[in-house]
Amino acid sequence: MDLQAYLEQKKKRVDEYLEQVVPSENTYPQVLHKAIRYSLFAGGKRIRPILAIAAFEAVGGGSDVILPFASALELIHTYSLVHDDLPAMDNDDFRRGKPTNHKVFGEAMAVLSGDALLTLAFSLMTEERILKEIEPQLVLQASREICFGAGNFGMIGGQVVDILSEGTHVDFGTLEYIHTHKTGALIRAALRVGGVIGKANKENLLGLTRYGECVGLAFQIADDLLDIEGTKEALGKNTKGDEKKGKITYPAFLGREPARQKAQELMDMGIKNLDSLGESAKPLRELASFIVHRKH
Amino acid sequence: MDLQAYLEQKKKRVDEYLEQVVPSENTYPQVLHKAIRYSLFAGGKRIRPILAIAAFEAVGGGSDVILPFASALELIHTYSLVHDDLPAMDNDDFRRGKPTNHKVFGEAMAVLSGDALLTLAFSLMTEERILKEIEPQLVLQASREICFGAGNFGMIGGQVVDILSEGTHVDFGTLEYIHTHKTGALIRAALRVGGVIGKANKENLLGLTRYGECVGLAFQIADDLLDIEGTKEALGKNTKGDEKKGKITYPAFLGREPARQKAQELMDMGIKNLDSLGESAKPLRELASFIVHRKH
Numbered sequence: 042m043d044l045q046a047y048l049e050q051k052k053k054r055v056d057e058y059l060e061q062v063v064p065s066e067n068t069y070p071q072v073l074h075k076a077i078r079y080s081l082f083a084g085g086k087r088i089r090p091i092l093a094i095a096a097f098e099a100v101g102g103g104s105d106v107i108l109p110f111a112s113a114l115e116l117i118h119t120y121s122l123v124h125d126d127l128p129a130m131d132n133d134d135f136r137r138g139k140p141t142n143h144k145v146f147g148e149a150m151a152v153l154s155g156d157a158l159l160t161l162a163f164s165l166m167t168e169e170r171i172l173k174e175i176e177p178q179l180v181l182q183a184s185r186e187i188c189f190g191a192g193n194f195g196m197i198g199g200q201v202v203d204i205l206s207e208g209t210h211v212d213f214g215t216l217e218y219i220h221t222h223k224t225g226a227l228i229r230a231a232l233r234v235g236g237v238i239g240k241a242n243k244e245n246l247l248g249l250t251r252y253g254e255c256v257g258l259a260f261q262i263a264d265d266l267l268d269i270e271g272t273k274e275a276l277g278k279n280t281k282g283d284e285k286k287g288k289i290t291y292p293a294f295l296g297r298e299p300a301r302q303k304a305q306e307l308m309d310m311g312i313k314n315l316d317s318l319g320e321s322a323k324p325l326r327e328l329a330s331f332i333v334h335r336k337h
Numbered sequence: 338m339d340l341q342a343y344l345e346q347k348k349k350r351v352d353e354y355l356e357q358v359v360p361s362e363n364t365y366p367q368v369l370h371k372a373i374r375y376s377l378f379a380g381g382k383r384i385r386p387i388l389a390i391a392a393f394e395a396v397g398g399g400s401d402v403i404l405p406f407a408s409a410l411e412l413i414h415t416y417s418l419v420h421d422d423l424p425a426m427d428n429d430d431f432r433r434g435k436p437t438n439h440k441v442f443g444e445a446m447a448v449l450s451g452d453a454l455l456t457l458a459f460s461l462m463t464e465e466r467i468l469k470e471i472e473p474q475l476v477l478q479a480s481r482e483i484c485f486g487a488g489n490f491g492m493i494g495g496q497v498v499d500i501l502s503e504g505t506h507v508d509f510g511t512l513e514y515i516h517t518h519k520t521g522a523l524i525r526a527a528l529r530v531g532g533v534i535g536k537a538n539k540e541n542l543l544g545l546t547r548y549g550e551c552v553g554l555a556f557q558i559a560d561d562l563l564d565i566e567g568t569k570e571a572l573g574k575n576t577k578g579d580e581k582k583g584k585i586t587y588p589a590f591l592g593r594e595p596a597r598q599k600a601q602e603l604m605d606m607g608i609k610n611l612d613s614l615g616e617s618a619k620p621l622r623e624l625a626s627f628i629v630h631r632k633h
Contacts, residue, residue: 064489069494070494070497070498070501072497072501073489073493073494073497074489077489120452124448124449124452127444127445127448129443129444129445129448130445130448147425148423148425149423149425149426149500150497150500152420152423152425152426152448153420153426153493153496153497153500155452156416156420156451156452156455156493157488157489157493159452159455159456160455160484160487160488160489160493161484161488161489163459163480163484164481164484164485164488167477167478167480167481167484168477168481169474169477169478169481171477172473172474172477177468177473177474177476177477178465178468178473180473180477181463181464181465181467181468181473181476182463182465184459184463185460185463185464185465188456188457188459188460188463189460191456192453192456192457192460193360193369193370193373193453193456193457194360197369197449197452197453197456198365198366198369200449201366201368201369201446201449202366204445204446204449205366205368
């Protein structure tokens with residue numbers, strides 16, 4: 042299967058699962074569920090869930106038991122976008138080609154729908170039927186990985202430092218902290234969760250973790266390059282936002298070409314860490330390249 | 338032991354546990370952890386954790402295994418206050434006698450520290466060592482109860498309808514929805530979590546649930562009465578906020594005396610539901626009275 046077909050197939054599985062577990066727009070209170078669905082089904086590529094599924098399958102996993110965890114990652118990613126777009130945060134008006142959540146539903150509803158998305162993520166991981174397929178300590182470990190990746194020592198930590206650093210002179214260490222936490226931590230968690238639920242051995246779990254760290258950082262560098270070089274049409278959001286907000290990025294710090302080279306090196310290093318996994322990790326290898334070379 | 342001593346003893350246990358699991362103010366990024374601790378240790382009464390512990394002990398539980406769940410309820414309660422106080426929401430400047438989180442740390446940090454508190458709540462419930470003391474399906478059930486009480490069908494749902502109803506004419510059904518969800522759902526969850534982790538039988542779990550529903554609603558009516566009759570000094574926040582914001586409350590709908598009577602009836606009904614529990618539920622009976630008759 043080529044990568045495009047693979048991505049579409051996995052995205053479909055995640056979307057079908059989300060469709061089933063997220064209340065319909067007619068569910069009371071309707072505005073809340075409309076706001077949740079507006080952002081959740083806004084055309085996201087489902088990269089994090091797909092990475093989790095690919096890691097799960099790379100270590101021999103084959104059932105649907107990965108879906109609650111993979112989908113939780115997407116709910117968390119979506120909540121983080123809704124909150125990050127708020128006027129008090131990044132103040133963005135467009136996301137994936139559509140007005141941002143607070144532009145449509147107001148700030149209060151954006152805060153609350155983000156809160157609800159985060160809570161729903163944890164709901165999914167507490168379903169009793171999960172225990173029919175997987176040992177309880179692995180369920181808790183996977184949830185713990187997601188909490189760690191999403192929380193104060195992960196994504197939120199990165200977002201805090203990003204906000205505090207705006208318009209100030211930041212050193213390279215701070216820039217690295219922001220990138221590895223704001224985007225990297227949840228991507229790393231996606232790989233680890235796939236490994237944990239797939240019962241990876243130590244060596245493979247470590248390989249997946251390193252791959253996740255490399256690809257997470259490469260993903261952010263690619264994002265920053267797209268912010269400079271992409272068009273609003275391709276990206277569905279305003280470009281050059283980083284520059285306008287005085288955000289320091291890899292391309293701004295190193296220059297565009299060295300930044301592109303860094304992303305390429307990280308991609309190669311990430312792929313190298315999958316050596317012990319052999320043929321089953323083919324989709325992960327292709328995903329790394331897709332993440333670095335994507336145009337949107 | 339009299340109730341005052343009981344409350345102090347349980348509060349101390351919860352505070353010590355929270356002190357231990359919540360990162361110190363010196364932990365990077367410091368501002369985030371300062372903001373988290375500012376609101377978490379602002380002098381909250383720890384009613385929800387105490388209700389969970391009291392329910393746990395009422396059904397025969399006796400270890401510290403309840404603490405992660407009890408404390409998660411307080412982290413969730415605190416995050417909800419931080420977000421509710423935001424300008425886009427209730428726009429409150431004071432809480433527990435101190436400026437609200439966003440007044441001190443700014444709106445962005447208030448959003449993020451709320452998000453971090455919620456994530457931390459779920460972290461606590463995924464600790465591996467919990468499994469040494471309690472069956473995995475009970476751990477997941479307790480987490481699920483908390484998700485349900487805190488989420489789109491619980492506390493967040495109530496807050497959404499409350500926000501949407503401001504300044505509009507609401508019927509009694511809507512008022513009841515707001516109260517039973519915004520405050521009631523998490524209190525109900527506290528009782529159920531105590532019962533679940535304490536391995537309550539069906540009858541007792543149902544009794545605790547009904548008690549939680551009654552006391553949760555009585556709690557909110559008492560709160561609304563305090564908002565009208567209390568002083569800023571006793572409450573640590575501006576009073577008559579509901580009236581100013583055009584919020585409809587039980588006292589506004591029924592009149593003060595009938596509202597007071599309703600709270601008393603709910604208290605009695607709540608206590609009645611503990612009959613099957615006998616002497617071990619004495620603290621819960623006294624807590625019901627405390628909740629209805631408190632002056633702050």
